[in-house]
Amino acid sequence: MTTAVATAAGPPPSPLIRLHENDNVLIARAPLALGQAVPELGLRMRAQVPAGHKIAAGRIAAGEKIRKYDTVIGAAMRDIEPGEHVHTHNLELVDFDRDPGFCEDVRPVDYVPEAERATFMGIVRPDGSVATRNFIGLISSVNCSATVIKQIAAHFTPERLAPYPNVDGVVAFAQTSGCGMSSPSEHFDVLRRTLAGYARHPNLAGVLIVGLGCERNQVADLVASQGLVPGPHVRTFVMQDTGGTRATIAEGIAAVASMLPAANDVRRQPVSAAHLKIGLECGGSDGFSGITANPALGAAMDILVRHGGTAILSETPEIHGVEFMLTRRAVSPAVGQKLLDRLAWWEAYTRGHNGQFNGVVGPGNQAGGLANIFEKSLGSAMKGGTTPLQAVYEYAETIDKAGFVFMDSPGYDPVASTGQIASGANLICFTTGRGSMFGSKPSPTLKLASNTAMFTRLEDDMDINCGLILDGALDVQQMGERIFQHILRAASGEPTKSELLGLGDHEFVPWHMGIVS
Known part of the structure; x- marks a missing residue:
């Protein structure tokens, strides 16, 4: 270059x-x-x-x-x-055949010895998983119980949580589906996988799952099908059995209150950066995103992988046209082919619609200098760095391999991030050129600005100014190191800008991929 x-x-x-x-x-x-x-x-x-x-x-x-x-x-x-x-x-836009070149660009990773790996201050759970935050989560099995969990969460004001300083909050993950949908179906499976991924996430010290009672996504079946184990840290309520709205809110408040002492009984300790799983997002991209923020984040992910961590690239429509950049780095033809299979699925899924996969990018992208999806994809793919592609996962599927991986998702930021967190991401890095106001729970989001003008204008929302590359102050590798160090601090508990603004309560958006009937 x-x-x-x-x-x-x-x-x-x-x-x-x-x-x-x-x-x-x-x-x-x-x-x-x-x-x-x-x-x-x-x-x-x-x-x-x-x-x-x-x-x-x-x-x-x-x-x-x-x-x-x-x-x-x-x-x-x-x-x-x-x-x-x-x-x-x-x-x-002109489409053309591309040689996937499976495995041709795979290069060995110069791993840092375990004893020399970077560390952050994490929360080690009894099962050995590591958290970057410490919430109690409320999950609705269906939209009909969304108000109840929001009311339960609203009860736990900062004043009521003051005796529990190690608890980051009580957060409601309300959703709009769970009934009026095909079951069995792929959509049904994806919803359950997403809810279960949050329920078992290390960043949740306790979980309360609330259902209505007559929905298709029955609470008992959700718990059993996903291998969740009810107990002191995983409680369930069904509104029609508990006594309705008011009674369920009261029971839920009591249940969360009983979880708080144990949730508060944690201490951060030094742990290896190998425990970091970073979801990679971009939104409101501009012509500088692929020059500064995205390649710099890719450089940071190369460092993370060398230290044993995991980088999760997603947004399948936003690698359309440059997928060969990833298939050539696949560790096996099977891994590369799985990525191509997901792209083929998307081509069929979006056929006949004005979706981004078919070439059109958003008005903000166009105003920022991106003409079509190929140009946007070129920058988007850079977030994944240069290390081998170890695996390709379905949306919200548990990620069990370290290194650079891909998780299938839409390009819509809240949906993609929700899937990454459900897959195990304990921190999100989000690049933007136009300025995206996004935050997430229970995993925090760091936002990376592609240019100094936007960073200065929106400094309350932006964590890192990658425009310093454009200004000539740092090169891509230096910015990558700066991003990596910021990730370690955020994972250790340093609040991100989106956390300081209170974002994340409304950004839980599971992928709604099926019909509503």
């Missing part, structure tokens, strides 16, 4: 960024005005171009492939002159 990003000691950054010597587009580091001189190209700008957008590095003939990071992101719809703005008005 070749870039025009300077170091702090180097010359002032160029107004244009060349990402690879084979690219025929350049990226505007800052807004470019109509008629502005561009010394690198020996011409004046033919249009006003926003920051993060592309301009032609030379003449591009109609039908010629347009390359960014030496990867095809589309073709010219017409002749494009040097210095001309390249975007949705003159760049079209």
Whole structure:
């Protein structure tokens, strides 16, 4: 990769960024005005171009492939002159066959010896799992019990929790499904797997599952089918048996109160970074996301994997067009093929709809300089770093392999993050270029800004400014190390910006993939 990003000691950054010597587009580091001189190209700008957008590095003939990071992101719809703005008005999506190249780019990982691995201050549970937070969770089996669990959680105000300083809170995971759905069905299985993943999550010291009584997702069947073991730390209530809304709220408050002393009886202790499972997300991406935040997060994940940890890439529609970047890193053809099978499923699932998988990206992505899903996917895939792809998982399936893995999910951030947490992620890293206001519980979210202007404008929401790469203050590897150190602090209990703002109570969104009847 070749870039025009300077170091702090180097010359002032160029107004244009060349990402690879084979690219025929350049990226505007800052807004470019109509008629502005561009010394690198020996011409004046033919249009006003926003920051993060592309301009032609030379003449591009109609039908010629347009390359960014030496990867095809589309073709010219017409002749494009040097210095001309390249975007949705003159760049079209063109699909083409790709060689999956299974296992061709697998490189050995230089693992850090166990005795020398980085550590964080974690909470070790009796089963040996490690928590980064310490909540009591309330789970509704069906939408009909959502109000009840919210009322129970609302009772436990900061004042009432003050005697339990080691408890991070009581949080309600309400959801909108659980009945009026096909059962058995894939949707039904996914919902149960998601709820169970939260119920057994290390970040929950105790769990209360509440159902109505007549729903398809029966509480007793949910518990039995998912291998959950009722006891002091896993309690269940059925509203129709307990006496209705008011009685269930009262019983639920008493049940949570009985859990609090044991939940509070924990102490953080040094544990290996190998216990970290990081969900990787991006939202509100812009033209800088694939230059700064995403590759820097990928560098941090390479460090995490070397220390024995796990990096979870998801959002299957957002690797469409660049899946070969992952299949070539698959540890076996079977792992690579499983990823391709999920993409084929998505192609069928979204056929006939205006979904992102079919090429269209959101208005914010387009305004930020991303023309289509291939270009967005190119940046999204970088979050996973460069280490081998160890495994591919279904949505909310328990992740049992360390290293870099992939979990199938939609690209919608709350749904993807919900699946990652259900799979075992104990922290989420979320990159954004436009500014995404997201937080999650029981696993905290760190938000990484792709550019300094947005970070400064939204500093209350952003944790890390990856725009320092664009500014020439740090390179990608240095920023990756900074991100890794921030992850260790957040995992040790340092509040993230989203936690300080109280986000996470409404971001539990299981994947609703089936019909409603």
